[in-house]
Amino acid sequence: GEDVEQSLFLSVREGDSSVINCTYTDSSSTYLYWYKQEPGAGLQLLTYIFSNMDMKQDQRLTVLLNKKDKHLSLRIADTQTGDSAIYFCAEAYNQGGKLIFGQGTELSVKP
Amino acid sequence: GAVVSQHPSRVICKSGTSVKIECRSLDFQATTMFWYRQFPKQSLMLMATSNEGSKATYEQGVEKDKFLINHASLTLSTLTVTSAHPEDSSFYICSARQVNKNIQYFGAGTRLSVL
Numbered sequence: 514g515e516d517v518e519q520s521l522f523l524s525v526r527e528g529d530s531s532v533i534n535c536t537y538t539d540s541s542s543t544y545l546y547w548y549k550q551e552p553g554a555g556l557q558l559l560t561y562i563f564s565n566m567d568m569k570q571d572q573r574l575t576v577l578l579n580k581k582d583k584h585l586s587l588r589i590a591d592t593q594t595g596d597s598a599i600y601f602c603a604e605a606y607n608q609g610g611k612l613i614f615g616q617g618t619e620l621s622v623k624p
Numbered sequence: 625g626a627v628v629s630q631h632p633s634r635v636i637c638k639s640g641t642s643v644k645i646e647c648r649s650l651d652f653q654a655t656t657m658f659w660y661r662q663f664p665k666q667s668l669m670l671m672a673t674s675n676e677g678s679k680a681t682y683e684q685g686v687e688k689d690k691f692l693i694n695h696a697s698l699t700l701s702t703l704t705v706t707s708a709h710p711e712d713s714s715f716y717i718c719s720a721r722q723v724n725k726n727i728q729y730f731g732a733g734t735r736l737s738v739l
Contacts, residue, residue, distance in 0.1 A: 544726050555630065555717050556668075556730040601667065610656055610721045612728060614667045 517604055519615035526623055531589040533618045535602035538583060542604040545578065546612070547587045550599045559587070559600075589620075597622045627651055628720045630731025637708055638739055645703045645734045647718030654720035657701035658728065659693060662715045674701045698723075708738040 516538045525531045537545070543564050548556040562569045562576045562585075569576045575588040585602055599619050603612040627650040637643050647657055655676045660668040672693050673681045680693035690712075692704040701720075705712055715735055719728040 546728075548730070553733070553735070555628075555732040556719075558626075558727065558729060561727065605726050610726055610728065611658070611670060611673065612719075616667045 517602060517613050517615040519600075519602060519618045521616060522619050522621070524621045524623065525592050527592060527594055529592055531592045531596070531620055531622075533587045533589075533600050533602075533620065535585040535587075535615050536583055537585065537602075537604045537613075539604055539606065539613070540580075540583065542606070544605040545576075545585050546603045546605075547574075547576065548601045548603065550601065550617070552598075556601065592620075592622050594622045594624060596620060626722065626727070626729045628718065628729045628731040630718050630734055632734060633732060634735045634737075636737045636739065639709055640707055643705045643708055643736060645705075645716055645718070645736075647701045647703070647720065647731050649699045649720040649729070652720070653698040653723050654701075655698060655723050656721040657695060658719045658721070659691070659701075659703050660717045660719070662717060662733075664715075668717060671703075705736065708736070710738045712736065713738045 518536045546561040547559045549559050550556050560571050573590045577586045599617040601614050601617045603614045606613050629648045631646045657674040659671045662668050671686045674693045674695040676695045682688045695701040717733040719730045721728050
């Protein structure tokens, strides 16, 4: 079945770049997403990418998509302490809109 | 834009009571809303898909009589946890999908504690 995998933890120093990786199995996914969740809060949509794109940049965020390897990454430039949160990647499962989430990567930014 | 309001943010109730959670899309119409449950340090588990004007579609293992879903308008879906028990204590999150777009926007979540 469809599956999305992420590493569980990432620790970086303030000012460094963070790269969060994700792999997925459904080659028919049309959209792939990155969401951010702060403690006790809902999910905030950070960015998304269409499956026919290789890269998308939005200010400090860069998303790279390798369809051949079914690999998605989120790069956060100049990481700040306010970026500390859990980051979920998700793929859209068919046109019905159901999302399949990864386990979430906990990003810890140290001053 | 694309704001989803979820209410209440936190509720504490006695075992056996029912609790209603509301999910509203404030500035867009949503023919489809989704209800998730999240356990501590875990990912989101989809409970059901709520379609405006029709019955909700429940995921395997989710009791439809236990978790009643109503999607009466294009901007409002409700989840009622009936006869809540301590094992129903969890973080419940809703999302709304914009009409004609494959983007889901999430509410802030509801922390349910059943004593």
